[in-house]
Amino acid sequence: MSCQRFGVKLLTVCALRSTSICINAFSRYTAAIARRFVYALLMFKTTSLISTRTISGGIEQAPFAHTSVYFFAALTALPLLVLLSSFLDTDAQIWAHLRRYVLPQISLNTLLLTVGVAALTAVLGVGLAWLTAMFRFPGVRFFAWGLMLPLAMPAYVLAFVQTGLFDFGGALRELAYTLGLADWLPNVRSLPGTIMIMTGAFYPYVYLLARNAFLTQGQRALEVGASLGLSPRQAFFRVALPLARPWIFAGVLLVVMETLADFGVVAITGVDTFTTAIYKSWFAFFSLPTASQLACLLMLLALVLLVLEQRTRKARRYLPTGRQAMIRRQKLHGWRAAACFAVCTAVLLIVFVVPVLQLSVWAWQESQGEFDWRYFGFAWNSLSVSLMAAAIVLSVAWQIGRVQRQQVSPAMNWAIRISTLGYAIPGAVLAVAIFLPMAWLDTRAAAWLDGSCWFSGSLVALLAAYAIRFMAVGAGPMQAGWQRISAHHDMISHSLGVSGFALFRRVHWPLLRMPALTASLLVFVDVMKELPITLMMRPFGWDTLAIRIFEWTSEGQWQQAALPSLLLVLVGLLPVYLLARQRDDKF
Structure with a gap:
């Protein structure tokens, strides 16, 4: 009997060991495939889209780039049309209630x-970017x-941590009562x-883009301002700030869209907005068409903002001065430092x-029990899907920026606007708008396939939604x-015999490396x-x-949600640190 038990244990250990080896080999194999896929994707984008080109106004044009932008605009328009079709089914009673009791307050x-x-x-993002870029x-x-580290923390995590600290029974609230400062707490x-x-939670969007703009402006623009009699403060408002305007507008636009579509923070703090009205219409009134109609109002507002933002940059060119005149930081002393x-x-x-310290305390208090090893699998899922989504978004965003640089038609301008409109739609409504056509495709494909859900x-479907x-x-x-x-970059390169992939490698990529890394970082962290x-x-x-955090916070278990929240923050710290260090090494 003992020999049989020993044999069973030995076979079990061998099976587990072989399974572990197979899993490790499979993970290495999939990682290699992912690396080759990303490399092939980049090569496809930089050869087939660049080699098939025409010259117009000194700027190389890739016809397939226009096709890719139109295709993605059509892909984005599909869920938007699904939302617009909700107006075919309007509930008069619900809208009467919304107009009288809900819409005035949530609009304000x-x-x-x-x-x-x-x-x-x-103010905060531009101010901090100016301080860290221009002064020592x-x-x-x-x-x-370090000021980019809040990018790794979800807004809803920051909201429930700050609520736990400042609310009744929180650590800071108790300390304020002890010191007699409770009335001063917000x-x-x-x-x-x-x-x-x-x-x-959102100021790093503006800080990251504004600092990159200040670092790439060069010193000569400020020297020209000084030669015209401008003080350092006047040079900031009349020279540096206008040159950084496209970057700052892009960051503020991201913040506005993120604010319009946010649900987690306002749900925790109890402030009624359009997103809470959408969720209440869906889950309280059980009216998905009404929720979709409210989401259409958010889309309209986002479209207006996009049009205004693009018109402020119309017929303008913001050109870097080059490496020959990098920023010289001014050293501060005394009270200014x-x-x-x-x-x-x-x-x-x-x-x-x-x-983070509060999350660490909560996680330590909850770690006294049995550790759930599935968290490592959750972290791997978050990391892998974020990398894939960042690669897809970057490849399309590259073509959008490349096409918009040219003299494009009104149709292309609208295609670009539609392509960037999904950010203003609440995630849950967008998921339903994408799920409905995917489910329709599944029902049509079930006759030819095995009946499983392929879409x-x-x-x-998840990556498409991202x-x-x-x-x-x-x-x-x-x-x-x-x-x-500028188009002069391309014309000078053509006069020197540089075009196609060589132009991309030697001219465009060095100038676009930091914007590309910035875009990848922002998408990676947002998908996480x-x-x-x-x-x-x-x-x-x-x-x-994120799913694990939702499962705990939906039950009001703030301390149990601390460990996955802390892991989410730690996983998101790595790309933030790498990008920041690379920027510091470059400048």
């Missing part, structure tokens, strides 16, 4: 929230990349508190360090980067944090860290 709250977050993120003070090399469950939380250090330290403590509930949702995130930096490349689309469209049994 959405307007105040959007304007407040946009204004504060613009203690800790500036750390703050240059109320996070209010509109001003929501504005502050979203500002802390101390003030800059204190401002950067306070921002980083409030929006990242203290929340809905697949990784392809691409539609976050195309504006990747297109903003790429459009700003392409706009700063995306919850509604992943929850509704993921393949069966395929969970991510």
Whole structure:
């Protein structure tokens, strides 16, 4: 009997070991395939799309690039048409209730929230970018990349951590009661508190783009301003800020769209906006058409913002001065250096360090029980799908920026606007709008296939939803980067015999490397944090860290949600750090 037990144990160990070896080999094999796929994708985008070209106005044109932009616009228009078709079924009673009791309040709250977050993120992001790009003070090399760390923290995670700290029973609330300062603490469950939380979560969008703009402007523009008698403050407002305008507008536009489509933060803080009205129409009134109709109003607002943002940059060119005149940072002394250090330290403590410490305390308290090893699988799922989505978005955003640089037709302008419109649609509504046509394709394909779901509930549908949702995130930096490349670059290169792939490798890529990395980072981090689309469209049994956080927070278990939240933050820190360090090495 003992020999039989020993044999069974030996066979079990051997089976587990062989399974582990097979899994490791399979993961290495899939990683190799992924690397080859990305390389092939880049080669396809840089050879077939560049080699088949014509010359117009000194700028190389890739006809297939126009086709790819039109194709993605059509792909984005499909769920938009599904949403617009909801107006064929209008519930008069629900809309009467919304017009009388809901729409006035949510319209005012959405307007105040959007304007407040946009204004504060613009001031905070541009101010911090100017300090870290133009001045030398203690800790500036750390703050240059450290101020981008809040990108790795989802807004809904920051919201529930700040609520846990400042709400009744929280650590900071108890400390304030002890010190007699309870009346000075802000109320996070209010509109001003929501504005502050979203500002802390979204300001890195503006900071990242604005700092890149300041670093690539060069020193000569500021020297010309000084030669005209401008003071450093006047040079900032009249020279540096106008040159950085396309980057700043792109960052603020991302913040506005993120604010309009956010649901997690406003649900935690209890502020009613358009997104909460959409969810209530769906789950309280059980009226998906009404929810889709409210989402159409958000789309209309986003389209207006896109048109205004593009018209402000129409007929303008923002050109870098080159490597020969890089920025020379001014060294600060005394109270100015101390003030800059204190401002950067306070921002980083409030929006990242203290929340991470609180998550660590909660995670340590919950780790006394049995550790769930599935978290590593959740982290791998989050990482892999984010990388694939970032590659897809970057390849399309590259073509959008390349096409918009040329003299395009009105139809192409509308195609570009439609391609970037998905960012203003709430994730859950977009998931339903994509799921419906995918389910229709499944029913039509069931007669020829084995009856399984090939489209809905697949990784392809999930990646398509990510691409539609976050195309504006990747297109903003790429459009700003392409706009700063003059046609003279191409004409001079042609006169030297450089064209096609050589032009891409030797001229375009060095100038667009930082915008491309910035776009990849923003998309990667946003996909990591995306919850509604992943929850509704993921393949069966395929969970991510965001899904695990939702499962705990939906039950009010804040401390149990700390460990997956902390893992999500840690996974998102790596690309933020690598991009920041590469930027510092370059400048």
